Amino acid sequence: MQQEIVISAHNLTKKFGDFVATNQITFEVYAGEIFGFLGANGAGKTTAMKMLCGLSTPSSGEATIAGFDVYKEPDKIKQNIGYMSQKFSLYEDLTVAENIQFFGGIYGLKSKELKAKTKELIETLGLTNEAHKLVGSLPIGWKQKLAFSVAIIHEPKIVFLDEPTGGVDPLTRRQFWDLIYAASDRGITIFVTTHYMDEAEYCDRISMMVDGYIKALDSPENLKKAHGASTMDEVFFNLARGAQRQGD
Amino acid sequence: MPAVVLNKISKRYEKGHLAVDEASFSVEEGELFGLIGPDGAGKTSIFRILTTLLLANSGHGSVMGFDLEKDFKKIRETVGYMPGKFSLYPDLSVEENLNFFATLFNTSISENYDLIKDIYIQIEPFKKRRAGKLSGGMKQKLALCCALIHRPTVLFLDEPTTGVDSVSRKEFWEMLKRLKNQGITILVSTPYMDEATLCERIALMQDGKILSIDEPKNIIAEYPDPLFAIKAVRMSDLLKDLRQQDAVKSCFSFGEYHHISFKNATQNQTQNLVDKLSVLGHAKLEIKIIEASIEDCFINLLSK
Numbered sequence: 001m002q003q004e005i006v007i008s009a010h011n012l013t014k015k016f017g018d019f020v021a022t023n024q025i026t027f028e029v030y031a032g033e034i035f036g037f038l039g040a041n042g043a044g045k046t047t048a049m050k051m052l053c054g055l056s057t058p059s060s061g062e063a064t065i066a067g068f069d070v071y072k073e074p075d076k077i078k079q080n081i082g083y084m085s086q087k088f089s090l091y092e093d094l095t096v097a098e099n100i101q102f103f104g105g106i107y108g109l110k111s112k113e114l115k116a117k118t119k120e121l122i123e124t125l126g127l128t129n130e131a132h133k134l135v136g137s138l139p140i141g142w143k144q145k146l147a148f149s150v151a152i153i154h155e156p157k158i159v160f161l162d163e164p165t166g167g168v169d170p171l172t173r174r175q176f177w178d179l180i181y182a183a184s185d186r187g188i189t190i191f192v193t194t195h196y197m198d199e200a201e202y203c204d205r206i207s208m209m210v211d212g213y214i215k216a217l218d219s220p221e222n223l224k225k226a227h228g229a230s231t232m233d234e235v236f237f238n239l240a241r242g243a244q245r246q247g248d
Numbered sequence: 249m250p251a252v253v254l255n256k257i258s259k260r261y262e263k264g265h266l267a268v269d270e271a272s273f274s275v276e277e278g279e280l281f282g283l284i285g286p287d288g289a290g291k292t293s294i295f296r297i298l299t300t301l302l303l304a305n306s307g308h309g310s311v312m313g314f315d316l317e318k319d320f321k322k323i324r325e326t327v328g329y330m331p332g333k334f335s336l337y338p339d340l341s342v343e344e345n346l347n348f349f350a351t352l353f354n355t356s357i358s359e360n361y362d363l364i365k366d367i368y369i370q371i372e373p374f375k376k377r378r379a380g381k382l383s384g385g386m387k388q389k390l391a392l393c394c395a396l397i398h399r400p401t402v403l404f405l406d407e408p409t410t411g412v413d414s415v416s417r418k419e420f421w422e423m424l425k426r427l428k429n430q431g432i433t434i435l436v437s438t439p440y441m442d443e444a445t446l447c448e449r450i451a452l453m454q455d456g457k458i459l460s461i462d463e464p465k466n467i468i469a470e471y472p473d474p475l476f477a478i479k480a481v482r483m484s485d486l487l488k489d490l491r492q493q494d495a496v497k498s499c500f501s502f503g504e505y506h507h508i509s510f511k512n513a514t515q516n517q518t519q520n521l522v523d524k525l526s527v528l529g530h531a532k533l534e535i536k537i538i539e540a541s542i543e544d545c546f547i548n549l550l551s552k
Contacts, residue, residue, distance in 0.1 A: 039413075040413040040416070041384055041412060041413045041416060042385075140286070140287050163411070166410070166439075167287035167410065167439045168287065168439075169285070169286035169289075169546075169550065170286075170441060170546050170547050171550050171551070172286070174501055174547075181484045185484075195411065195412070195414065196440075197414060198501075198502055198503030200503075201503035201504045202483075202501065202503075220504070231503070231504075233414060236413075236414055237414065237415055237418070240413065240414075240415045241415055243415070
């Protein structure tokens, strides 16, 4: 089976002085896949993600994202990916419609396209009555759903989600995953980090980082089998318990 | 006498947002009590009201018998508070921070060292390091030491495990258990539903309201319907198909399985469902009856 590779990392490494934050990680992510990027606090996930998003130049190793080289074409990478985190998402002081137009504009959508897209998004999210309200006044669940939709407004090949569901209520968390599945069905590759181990189960494949290394990479089912575990929580515990590094 | 009493407390902020809506509960002395709910549920507002940093608009309450309004100075002397946001002095070292808080409360590190010893020895190798330069996990441990150094009677911990990985979360709850065993009353909040069962009693909160207060096992026992876990090869399609089934009342993804309940209990309901799903092309179907989790209960309360 020939699968299109959208992320490929080979011995990707980032050092800060003597400290090796990300240590020779090697992996591939396929088109349309939901890829869970897990690890303990301080394992090097954020550093790795920054390199993959073209925000941080690696110390050594290679990586291509959506076909673009992390050293030579970081700007191309930024144009072809979406990014959303729990912390940075939308401008609270802009309305729903203004946020969509702002980010759509940044991602280079033409005004006609943007108008149509804004209307479509507001309708599918059921925000017609809220379109001209400030985003700051919306419940967090709606904010997160809107933020995700905005992150993929330019139909990127890959979207990076950094703990998108932290602090969100359990009902909204599940509605959020419905959006993730829908995007994945449309062929958008999902690269996601989470602290919720039930969400790890929703991923096609998972990598587990410990102390800068990728310690395991497989489907949730195979990981559980390999560790004789009945839940992903146990697998995580098995792998991360020996971690030397603490928090970050 | 309960250690903490909250009686119909409401808080409306200037912009009009009703953060806490007639919340009432009490925490017994020596109890480990959890406020469970997502962001925006009102957990932090309740902590700020109980630590006398914020005045409620209506209702009243007390901590160790002291009134929240009249006796606020007494309350401040007796409680320990670890806010959700890191609030120590980043420019002071680990040791200096701890010394500072001990001095504020007219005590010394050595006087209460036994209480923090288990936690402090984990950060002691870094005692000369500035607090701002610590890792997340170590900041959290230092903040807990500073909240404990005057031997509080009641400890308020606002989301101490948010954003913390599951291994460190387990360690943190072990620490709480040991503090509880020393007789300290603990009120702790968390957005992680799986931590609810580690508390003796919990209040489930959403949008400023308390949905339910009880021991976790009683909340679970009150789940209204028999609950089933179901899985098949294509889980995302299974979810969509289950939602189309007339017999299915509720259906939510829960990790490896989806959890479902039926509208009316009938004898062959599970077999009938499996048959229908097989016709729709689902393979390796597996269905079993399960006990509800706190998260199932929370979703059920939200869906009402």
